[in-house]
Amino acid sequence: MLIIFLKSLRRLGGPFFLVATVAYGLQDAVHTELVILLYVYASLGLAIYVPMILTDQVSLAYAAYAGIGGYSVAILSSRSLEALWGVLLGMFLAGLTACLVALATRKLSGYFLAVGTLLVAVAFGRFLLQQPDLTGGADGLTFRREILNIPLSRTALLVAGAAMIWGIAVLVQNLERSDVGRGLFLMGGSRPAAESIGLNTARFRILSLVLGASIASLAGSLLAFSRGLVLPDSFHLELAFLILFIPLLGGKQTPWGCLVGAAVLVYVLEIARSFGPGKLLYGLGVLACVLVIPEGISGRLRIFLSAIEQWACRGSPESVLVSSEGANLSSGRKALPEGDFERGVEQRIEKGRHHPLGPANEIAAPLIVRNINKTYGGVRALQDISFDLLKTEILGIVGPNGAGKTTLIDVLTGIQNADSGRIVLGGQVLEGAASKRALAGLARTFQHPQLSMELTVGENVGLGLLRLRTPRSWAGMTLLLIRSMLSFAGIRKPRKEELAIKEIGQRVGLQNPEEKMINASFGTEKLAEIGRALISKPSVLLMDEPFAGLGKTEIDRVINAVERWRLHALGVIIVDHNIDLMSKICDRLLVLDSGIAIACGPPNEVLAEPHVQKAYFGGD
């Protein structure tokens, strides 16, 4: 019973809260106003939630976006035009403004967006006061509260408000649980990683800000309808600061937390009417929240409820089922007996002897790299690097620290731009953003694993599947975002994808795909990242120090997975310091020293060359 109650509380807490607020608001006009204010703040919190929690963007223009929505309704209604057009016009104008600011700050850190949007809020406030013919100036605008010629009663407003919050929260929740939402989570933590799975982070960042601005405009329209009046003070800069912290107070675990955050804010403002330091304490509370409980109040509550649920689940039939599934999963993976690692390596050496080596071979080179140069100020990190990656080949890139190995991988995958040079993959010239190159067939892993810590190990692996279905055009991305919001399928993964994740997980040796990434070991992080790259079925796989931090068994599993993959792919490029291992698994080695390619060929020949030995071991 307790388990069912706790699960219901977690799943239905938000809708139940909404029903309770409608009942509370129906008492009298004062209560209605308070509840509508709660809805306005909650929807503004949801507007902020999308870009802030999903993509790590802090914007300070939400009061202005709400104002655009409110004033659009008021201006059209006061001119006897249909208010519904005002709602839509407001959403469009707010989205457009957000898009322009996002475009201007597209390559900059979060501070620039915050200041850019702060300036929007200041300019909007000035505009409201300076254009009295349009906005009514300091006196504002009054209008008839009706939509589609239907007068809006208190009850209608409350029900419409609650339905609006429910609708937005469900849409945002669907987005959050979809693959795209998870990709956006990854983007918030690491843009290069999101780009490497084919997400055009610049465009998705703009889309998330536009979405947030449109929701804020809707909130502004609701506020205008509730009063039949719009005033510049209703959308003051202070509101921008107050609402900014709603998702944080509510918690970033779920969009429904915005209801909690909004309730706290309404309560604080009520207190502040009679108690001077109320707002000061709100600021302190927010700071404490950022520093001490980054997961927010409802986030902490959910963790607490989960803990109780787990405690209550002990010994129940469900937990036995989970354990046995776990055991089957483990038994499905063949643990390698001691000595297998060495035997596996020996087999690969044998195989390597017969593998086609060098450009003289007849097999065409699917990845052609020519004259790549990259400088940082006065430092030449890469100088005229040229090589071919042959079909099904494993090419190792080795060299001392600072040789330019990671820079080369970054340049090939588009994380950094080369100063000059040419990269051709399967006859197609690779240029532009990393996401474009990922969609063309490149997948990579990073020296330091870049994963979404909010997700499970399996979900992180599944993110690689996005590479196979991310559209390239603006329209395609917008549609994907809308589809993700409307689709309840995102809540439950299709069986095919589950199987793919399970298979890759077993192949690379992931013990527990259900484990939260934040609790996983470094080795699991490395394996999950390799799984994420492999599941996307890339043409060329680039791995930056994949073996660092792994044990013998894990290394062997990774090698097996890569070996198996090479047969289907165009090739694999590995950067690593472990020369012994690299010389055993790679068909050829490219040796870099101070940004220059000093040798390229079969491992035994390359490593025997005196200038390679000198680069590694020093001396004459």
Add this chain to the structure above:
Amino acid sequence: MSELIIPILVTGSITALISLSFQLILRATGGIFDFALGQYAILAGMGAAFLSTHSSLPLAPVIFLSLLLSTIAALASETGAIGPLTRIYRNAGAFGPVLGTVALLWFWEQTARLLFGDRPLIGDPFWKEARFSLGSVRLSGHQLTIILSTLLIFLAAHVWLEYSRSGRLLRAVGDNWHASEILGLNIRKARTLAFLAAGMIAGLTGVLAVPLAGLSPLMGVAFLTNGFVALFLGGAGRTSGPAVGAFLLAAVSILVSRYLGVAWKDYLVLLLALLIFAVRPQGIIAPIRKRPG
């Protein structure tokens, strides 16, 4: 036209000082903008105006106490919030620090409201009786004090950052925090020095600005936006950057206000900011040096 020169120099000086405070913190922390900086100026400025009207203290203690207030606020922000935020969100993007510094801005704004009220306070000008003229250009003693103080502070900041041991420490820590930690440099000292200096300069900005048209708690945002835009207009890479950006911004703002109307000043700052962010965020004059990622 000549009557606009002094307002441009005075407004530019005030913005330049705030912008310099931004730059000091930016350089010491390797990328953090303390959004509450304008609020430190407000605390000191309103504090000075409050003390001069509600007490019989001479000017020197009033200035000292006001600067003490802004410096304490800056150091408290670093110790209680920005420092811990940097550690907690070290590898987690700008989200935490941005939100944290916005919360600080809110906190100090509310503190100023509680201490001094919502209404603007106007302070007594320095060197009240003095009047100077240079051809057709006339300026008051207070205006001359602002211009000369700005000049002196920029010279001192340049000498400190370029030629002193602690200045080099500050630049080294800001340039590569990780390497500085490995080398055993005193990171805490560098950051404390930067916040100390930034709090004092911001405080002085408030003390110098409060006699001009008065200050209220809500004006901290204007200090923030103007200082930030000036920094990126001039360039954050050199000490002269904030000054160049500030005087340019002041010139354009005052000319636009004069010929197109006051509202256009805000629109123009917004357009200018978006243009710089989009086209040349490294600044017009002194670019930020790129380094390997």
